[in-house]
Amino acid sequence: MLNVRDASIDQIEKNQEVANVRKILGEGTPRYGRVLLMCDQDHDGSHIKGLVLNMLDIYFPEMVRQNRVEMFITPIIKASRNKQVFSFFTIPEYYAWTKTTDQTFHVKYYKGLGTNTASEAKDYFTQLDKHRIPMTWKPTDTAMLEMAFRKKNADLRKQWLSKLQQGTYLDFSQGSVSISDFIDRELILFSHHDNLRSIPNMIDGLKPSQRKVLYSCFKRKSEEIKVAQLSGYVGEMTSYHHGEASLHSTIVNMAQDFVGSNNIPLLYPSGQFGTRLQGGKDAASARYIFTRLNTITRFIFPEVDDEILEYNVEENQQIEPKHYVPIIPTVLVNGCEGMGTGWSTLVPTFDPLEIIDNLLALLDKRKLKEMNMWVRGFHGTIEKDGTKFITRGNIRQVGKNVVIDELPVGKWTDDYKEYLQLLGKKFTEHHTDTSVKFEIKNEELDWKMYKLETSISTTNMILFHENELKRYDSPLDIITDFYHVRLSFYQKRKDHILNQLQGEIKLLTNKNKFLEYMINKDNLKEFASKKRSELISYLKQIGIESMDGTDTEKGFAYVLNLAIWNLTSDQMEKVRVQWKEKSNEYEQLVNKQVTDLWREDLIKLKTHLLKLDRAYVQ
DNA sequence: CTGAAGGCTAC
DNA sequence: TCTCGTAGCCTTCAG
Numbered sequence: 001m002l003n004v005r006d007a008s009i010d011q012i013e014k015n016q017e018v019a020n021v022r023k024i025l026g027e028g029t030p031r032y033g034r035v036l037l038m039c040d041q042d043h044d045g046s047h048i049k050g051l052v053l054n055m056l057d058i059y060f061p062e063m064v065r066q067n068r069v070e071m072f073i074t075p076i077i078k079a080s081r082n083k084q085v086f087s088f089f090t091i092p093e094y095y096a097w098t099k100t101t102d103q104t105f106h107v108k109y110y111k112g113l114g115t116n117t118a119s120e121a122k123d124y125f126t127q128l129d130k131h132r133i134p135m136t137w138k139p140t141d142t143a144m145l146e147m148a149f150r151k152k153n154a155d156l157r158k159q160w161l162s163k164l165q166q167g168t169y170l171d172f173s174q175g176s177v178s179i180s181d182f183i184d185r186e187l188i189l190f191s192h193h194d195n196l197r198s199i200p201n202m203i204d205g206l207k208p209s210q211r212k213v214l215y216s217c218f219k220r221k222s223e224e225i226k227v228a229q230l231s232g233y234v235g236e237m238t239s240y241h242h243g244e245a246s247l248h249s250t251i252v253n254m255a256q257d258f259v260g261s262n263n264i265p266l267l268y269p270s271g272q273f274g275t276r277l278q279g280g281k282d283a284a285s286a287r288y289i290f291t292r293l294n295t296i297t298r299f300i301f302p303e304v305d306d307e308i309l310e311y312n313v314e315e316n317q318q319i320e321p322k323h324y325v326p327i328i329p330t331v332l333v334n335g336c337e338g339m340g341t342g343w344s345t346l347v348p349t350f351d352p353l354e355i356i357d358n359l360l361a362l363l364d365k366r367k368l369k370e371m372n373m374w375v376r377g378f379h380g381t382i383e384k385d386g387t388k389f390i391t392r393g394n395i396r397q398v399g400k401n402v403v404i405d406e407l408p409v410g411k412w413t414d415d416y417k418e419y420l421q422l423l424g425k426k427f428t429e430h431h432t433d434t435s436v437k438f439e440i441k442n443e444e445l446d447w448k449m450y451k452l453e454t455s456i457s458t459t460n461m462i463l464f465h466e467n468e469l470k471r472y473d474s475p476l477d478i479i480t481d482f483y484h485v486r487l488s489f490y491q492k493r494k495d496h497i498l499n500q501l502q503g504e505i506k507l508l509t510n511k512n513k514f515l516e517y518m519i520n521k522d523n524l525k526e527f528a529s530k531k532r533s534e535l536i537s538y539l540k541q542i543g544i545e546s547m548d549g550t551d552t553e554k555g556f557a558y559v560l561n562l563a564i565w566n567l568t569s570d571q572m573e574k575v576r577v578q579w580k581e582k583s584n585e586y587e588q589l590v591n592k593q594v595t596d597l598w599r600e601d602l603i604k605l606k607t608h609l610l611k612l613d614r615a616y617v618q
Numbered sequence: 619c620t621g622a623a624g625g626c627t628a629c
Numbered sequence: 630t631c632t633c634g635t636a637g638c639c640t641t642c643a644g
Contacts, residue, residue: 001629002635008621017635044629047636154638194637198627209627246628253626279625285630337625344638346625388640410624451642460639 001051004058005149021052022059030060036132038072040112041089042241043190050187053135053179054149057142064137064179071133071182073172074113074124079105092169109315111241134176141179148183157191157342164188195340195469202463202470202478203485204301204324205331205347207338209250212238214266215320217293218306224270227251227286238319248286255291256280258434259377260409262334263349264300267291275433279412296612299605300326305489308496325489327601328355329482331463332371332475343469345462348373348389350475352609356602358476362483363595368476373409373456377434380406380452387459393436393452395445402443407436408454419451490594501586503547507558508579510544514559515572517542535560 002015012018025032037052039045049071057064075087077094081103088094110116116124124131147156170177170186200207206214216234225233231247234240240247255267258276271289274280283289301324309321335349351374358368373382373389380393394406407416413436420427420438430437461472465481472478518524523542530538536551539559546555553560565571 003637015634040629048629051636151638157637191637194628198637207627242628246626250627339626339637339639341637344625346639455641457640 001048001055003051003149004055005146006151018055021055025060025063027059030063034068034070035060035063036070036072038074038113041074041076041110042112043193046186047190047194050148050183050190053182054145057145064135067134067136067176069135071135071177072124073131073133074110074116076110078108078110080108081105089172090169092167133172135182136176136178138178138180141183144180144183148187154342160184161188161191161195161342164192191341195343196464198338198340199343199345199462199464199469200331200336200338201323202331202465202472202481203329204326205329205334205336205463206324207250207336208320209240209242209247210254211324212240212320213247213251213254214297214301214324217267217297218301218303221293224268224290224292227289227291230291231286239314239317244286251291252283252286252289253280256283260375263374263376264296264330264333264352265294266297266300266330266334268294276407276436277413277431277433279410279415296605296608299601299608300328300330302327302601304497305493308489308492325486327486327598327605328352328359329478332478336463343462345460346457347461347463347472347475347478348456348458349376350374353606355479356606356609358479359483359602360599362479363599368479371475375409378406378409380408382409385455388455388457390453390455395447395450395452397445398439400442402440402445402450404438404440404450404452405436408452409456410454423449486598487594490597494589494592494594494597498586498589501582501589505579505582505586506545507547508575508582510547511559511562512572512575512579514539514542514544514562515567515575518567519572 002012002018004012004018007015025035035056037049039049053064053069056069063069073089075089076091077088079086079088079094079097086097086105088097108115147153147160168185168189170181197208200210204211212234213230216230216237219237220230220233227248228244230251231244234247234251235244251267252273254262255265255269256262256273257265257269258274258280260276261274261280268291269289270291272282272284273289274283305325309324311321312319331347332350332355333352335347336345337347338345350371354369354371354374358371361368370384372384373391375382375391378391380391382389382391384390391409393404393408393411395402395404397403407413413431416436416438417429420440425440425443427438427440430439458474461475461478462469463472463478464470470481472481518527527538536553536556539556540546540551544556544559546552547558548555566575
């Protein structure tokens with residue numbers, strides 16, 4: 001649905017959807033008493049509802065003002081048990097209800113209108129009053145609609161969103177809702193969600209859909225997989241509720257490696273993932289192309305950290321983490337772009353080696369070095385100019401001709417060719433899918449005319465940090481915020497591993513104690529004379545500890561389940577060796593600074609990066 | 619000064 | 630199956 005509030009007359013006239021609705025309702029004197037808006041009962045549905053309301057407010061204001069626009073609500077959840085069915089129109093109401101019953105129900109989510117069967121739909125229409133919610137108008141609502149839908153009001157929308165309270169939802173129980181409540185309690189949830197999905201987290205630089213893809217790839221490990229298949233897997237593993245096509249392009253985007261896309265693609269592009277000829281729009285369909293994790297990805301997102309991340313839960317299933325904690329701020333490596341509501345974001349790309357050096361500087365308490373924008377494989381120049389980076393292509397005179405063999409960052413070969421044709425130039429082309437070369441015949445070098453400059457502003461670097469949107473003025477501010485989070489996460493990792501080692505050492509100590517005790521002929525005889533029911537107190541008596549602190553067989557299983565062949569000298573030696581190894585490991589780690597743990601990871605990553613060819617060769 | 623376009627996850 | 634329309638924000642650039 002077009003937002004008609006600020007759209008050009010031309011765009012409105014061309015828009016078939018608006019044209020049809022206006023025609024159906026009958027311009028001037030509407031020929032229907034009411035308009036009912038029946039949308040999917042989800043955030044995107046609320047957005048569409050808002051856009052239609054917005055259009056009615058412009059073209060049929062009397063319908064809006066006479067409260068003749070209504071919502072047709074449908075259940076979002078049905079809980080059933082035998083013949084009993086409870087329908088819920090909002091999720092909070094469903095949760096409240098679950099607390100009032102201890103019986104188990106079969107629960108079904110109605111993700112779109114299409115989930116409803118024909119007979120369910122008929123049922124809604126035969127009980128219209130249960131599903132009709134008139135939207136009531138008052139004079140101040142005009143300002144609300146303008147706040148929500150006028151292009152120039154992004155700053156008002158920022159303020160509006162900042163006041164969103166947790167747990168907000170639109171209550172239908174009064175039988176009608178005011179337009180202002182619709183905006184403040186329903187549309188706002190879409191807008192908030194729009195930001196959540198469009199603007200990345202500062203720590204891992206990922207949007208939720210990208211994080212779901214990465215999580216699924218970590219989970220799968222192994223071989224290449226068809227992109228279309230991977231997206232099915234992502235849907236299953238992370239309960240991704242949106243369209244497949246959207247997820248396909250997210251995956252393709254994460255694997256693209258042409259100049260001006262990712263500096264470090266997290267996924268490997270096997271097949272045609274798009275080129276700089278068309279800025280990636282030339283990617284093949286998801287069913288023809290394959291991908292897998294790139295080797296470098298686990299250097300940046302170490303597997304040992306997986307266990308200590310905080311994970312999201314949906315429908316009782318553990319899904320992807322709230323955010324990853326990579327060892328470098330990946331948002332600076334690959335940059336990001338996104339548009340939400342009230343907010344958008346743009347972070348340029350930087351050199352991972354410079355990022356690593358700056359993190360090492362922080363670890364050594366040295367001063368940070370300013371970072372220039374950096375694009376892997378780019379042959380032009382990049383220069384900082386106040387709050388922006390200027391990127392320039394390459395142009396030079398060769399005899400009577402002008403040769404262009406690099407375009408500025410973000411300009412694509414095919415587009416530039418069109419521009420040269422528009423100028424009426426005679427030229428020959430010598431590109432590959434990774435390099436650019438135009439040769440313009442009988443020309444004088446004219447820098448301005450060839451438009452080989454783009455500028456990338458750094459005034460809109462917005463990222464989520466600790467559940468709030470935050471504006472960053474410099475990549476160094478991002479590095480600094482990141483540093484504190486990652487440092488305390490190394491402490492968390494250290495504590496976690498020490499804790500695990502302690503458990504393993506305790507187990508080996510007790511195993512060893514038990515074996516040494518049993519190797520004595522009399523002790524073994526005494527043990528064999530016991531009844532099963534006496535074993536646990538006997539074990540405690542000879543100083544063997546329970547592993548889970550309880551006096552159950554489970555707590556002592558680690559000795560009770562020892563097979564007889566463990567009572568041999570070589571097996572006992574094995575336990576001693578293991579104990580020694582684990583104890584050494586513990587000693588080493590306990591004496592290590594967390595800063596050194598981080599340094600080691602950074603050096604490993606740096607070594608791996610230096611092994612790769614930096615000048616764009618696959 | 620205004621309007622259009624590009625980028626990206628969603629419909 | 631593929632193409633094309635829409636939102637949303639910010640910046641740049643053309644007219």
